[in-house]
Amino acid sequence: MSTPTGHPPEEILLGFTRALRAAGVRVTQDRATGFLTATAIVGLGDPGGVYVAGRATLCSGPDDLERYDQVFEAWFGDRSGLPGSIPREHRRDVATPLPVSDDPGEHGGEAEREIIRAAASQAEVLRHRDVAGMDAAQKALLDAMIRALRPRPPVRRAARHTPWRRGAVDLQRTLRSSLRLMGEPAQVRHRRRATVPRRVVLLIDVSASMRPYADALLRLAHAVVCTAAPVEVFTVGTRLTRITLPLRTTDPDRALVRAGDEVPDWAGGTRLGETLEAFLDRWGARGMARGAVVVVFSDGWERGDPQLLGDQLARLGRLAHRVVWVNPHRGKDGYQPVQQGIVAALPHCDHFVAGHSLRSFEQVLEVVGNA
Amino acid sequence: MDSPSAVSQALGQTGYLTDPALATVVFLAERMQRPLLLEGEPGTGKTALAEALAQLRGVPLIRLQCYEGIDASQALYDWDFPRQILHLRTLEAATRDGSLDPVDAEKSLFDERFLLARPVLRALRESPSVLLIDEVDRADDEFEAFLLEVLSSWAVSIPELGTVVATTPPTVVLTSNRTRELHDALKRRCLYHWIDHPGLDREVAIVRSRAPEVPDALARQVVALVQTLRTEHLLKPPGVAETLDWARALEQLGATELDLEQAAATLGAVVKYREDTDRVRHVLDRMLAR
Numbered sequence: 001m002s003t004p005t006g007h008p009p010e011e012i013l014l015g016f017t018r019a020l021r022a023a024g025v026r027v028t029q030d031r032a033t034g035f036l037t038a039t040a041i042v043g044l045g046d047p048g049g050v051y052v053a054g055r056a057t058l059c060s061g062p063d064d065l066e067r068y069d070q071v072f073e074a075w076f077g078d079r080s081g082l083p084g085s086i087p088r089e090h091r092r093d094v095a096t097p098l099p100v101s102d103d104p105g106e107h108g109g110e111a112e113r114e115i116i117r118a119a120a121s122q123a124e125v126l127r128h129r130d131v132a133g134m135d136a137a138q139k140a141l142l143d144a145m146i147r148a149l150r151p152r153p154p155v156r157r158a159a160r161h162t163p164w165r166r167g168a169v170d171l172q173r174t175l176r177s178s179l180r181l182m183g184e185p186a187q188v189r190h191r192r193r194a195t196v197p198r199r200v201v202l203l204i205d206v207s208a209s210m211r212p213y214a215d216a217l218l219r220l221a222h223a224v225v226c227t228a229a230p231v232e233v234f235t236v237g238t239r240l241t242r243i244t245l246p247l248r249t250t251d252p253d254r255a256l257v258r259a260g261d262e263v264p265d266w267a268g269g270t271r272l273g274e275t276l277e278a279f280l281d282r283w284g285a286r287g288m289a290r291g292a293v294v295v296v297f298s299d300g301w302e303r304g305d306p307q308l309l310g311d312q313l314a315r316l317g318r319l320a321h322r323v324v325w326v327n328p329h330r331g332k333d334g335y336q337p338v339q340q341g342i343v344a345a346l347p348h349c350d351h352f353v354a355g356h357s358l359r360s361f362e363q364v365l366e367v368v369g370n371a
Numbered sequence: 372m373d374s375p376s377a378v379s380q381a382l383g384q385t386g387y388l389t390d391p392a393l394a395t396v397v398f399l400a401e402r403m404q405r406p407l408l409l410e411g412e413p414g415t416g417k418t419a420l421a422e423a424l425a426q427l428r429g430v431p432l433i434r435l436q437c438y439e440g441i442d443a444s445q446a447l448y449d450w451d452f453p454r455q456i457l458h459l460r461t462l463e464a465a466t467r468d469g470s471l472d473p474v475d476a477e478k479s480l481f482d483e484r485f486l487l488a489r490p491v492l493r494a495l496r497e498s499p500s501v502l503l504i505d506e507v508d509r510a511d512d513e514f515e516a517f518l519l520e521v522l523s524s525w526a527v528s529i530p531e532l533g534t535v536v537a538t539t540p541p542t543v544v545l546t547s548n549r550t551r552e553l554h555d556a557l558k559r560r561c562l563y564h565w566i567d568h569p570g571l572d573r574e575v576a577i578v579r580s581r582a583p584e585v586p587d588a589l590a591r592q593v594v595a596l597v598q599t600l601r602t603e604h605l606l607k608p609p610g611v612a613e614t615l616d617w618a619r620a621l622e623q624l625g626a627t628e629l630d631l632e633q634a635a636a637t638l639g640a641v642v643k644y645r646e647d648t649d650r651v652r653h654v655l656d657r658m659l660a661r
Binding site for chain 2: 041042057060062180182249250
């Protein structure tokens, strides 16, 4: 580490920690002190050593490493010959993925921060964007964002009890634990009613009018299927198709292809009333819908008899714990629930929510989780 | 050991091959007496590093496997309650005449022999030692806060006995698979290192050193194939541990060179998901066609 600028080395190193902080790495004072101590040990003459010492003391996660590399290069000049950064494109993160910029190497400091901010806001804009009007690149990013969703299953009270810090005294466990201590009275144990995940049934309309949303909704369904809760997924349109099993494939792309193979009525008409009746007769009344949270994804453009749809939804409402109707058009300006199907269905639904963007999908999952 | 290259060399003698960056971090951790926090994909040798460090120094490796709900009594110490009760009953029986001094009796209850030392306390007492806190991301936030206390003061206070202080701080290695973000306060006290999958040459060297029975040509081919698989967007990309398993499996079948049919038959050693198996079969087919 030469100091051609004439500044003392501590100043240069501390300046580097400042630059790193400006680039978004959370560098605290004690971390900076640790960095100085570490560089003193490895010696300033060894650029590779300084690089590693900084990485070990200043970074706290793989997200920081890339930024660290860029700032290091901008601050100390050429990084050639130093250990390389991590090839990040193959890693799957839980965090919302940012689009990879074309050539991040040329920017440093402020410019870099601008890029990250721009990328973050692009993802944020996408969250509120209507799924129907997206191009292929935006869809790909959306798919990754849907994959990162972690749906929380609704719960119900179970018959069993579970240990707890307070609550009713658990006589059996208290006695048993004192038995283990040769009859000496020991700690009093408590218990409460356990909770188990409630069943979730998703009915997804795949008719022509819902076509722009079908792909995103199936991906959302896949994310829900991958949780611990018992989940069943059906597509409705002119036919009723159970696609739970194909959706259990872990990889979303393959799951969607398999589900697609099962569904015979893509982008067909809508006979919600009849398919709902078929669902209730074949599955629902036998127990699948009983006490479950049933979510219907449909715009309510009903070709059949709206009276039948109303009757069936009333039946469903009596069986299910909660009925949630998700309508993609609800989130749009000037929407009025005047379609015949919706008018017939609304009195029997517990929740009527929008479902056109990632943000609204998150709200749907929230409603389902709280049901 | 007075330089990173010396650390690297010494670790190499135990069969653990490092890159210069990791050797520097290990060197710094020792000099600065800071815990080492290792993160990385499963199977990249995080736990193996702790084992190698213990072997290298000739000190015991004390391992604390974290899990959901782990608490201080499983990490620090616990009193052996049944034995204490037995002891009390024995005292009662031995002194029927009522000559038992209550103060003495109580004092004898909290004796060293009734103390069950758990890993952290053992590491402090048996120091110098290597304390491996494995998969700390599986434990809860409360446990992290508790670790923080121990890792900064290197002391554990037992109200009935007094404080146990380590004469020399043990070498602490924490590993995490990043299933959960650790608290920043814990990270700040550690030296952080991300262990990545090794490059081709290093991985070949690792296979040669860990599984010397595997023929040279086979080792190189297996490693090259695994490195290709890591770019194939698998659900669980194979780690070094899987490479070693696969090389050993093929060697057991008597292979001296990579034979794609045998490779397909032993896929279970490398990929553990059905979807991944399908995808790898496609890759193998492509290579066969070439």
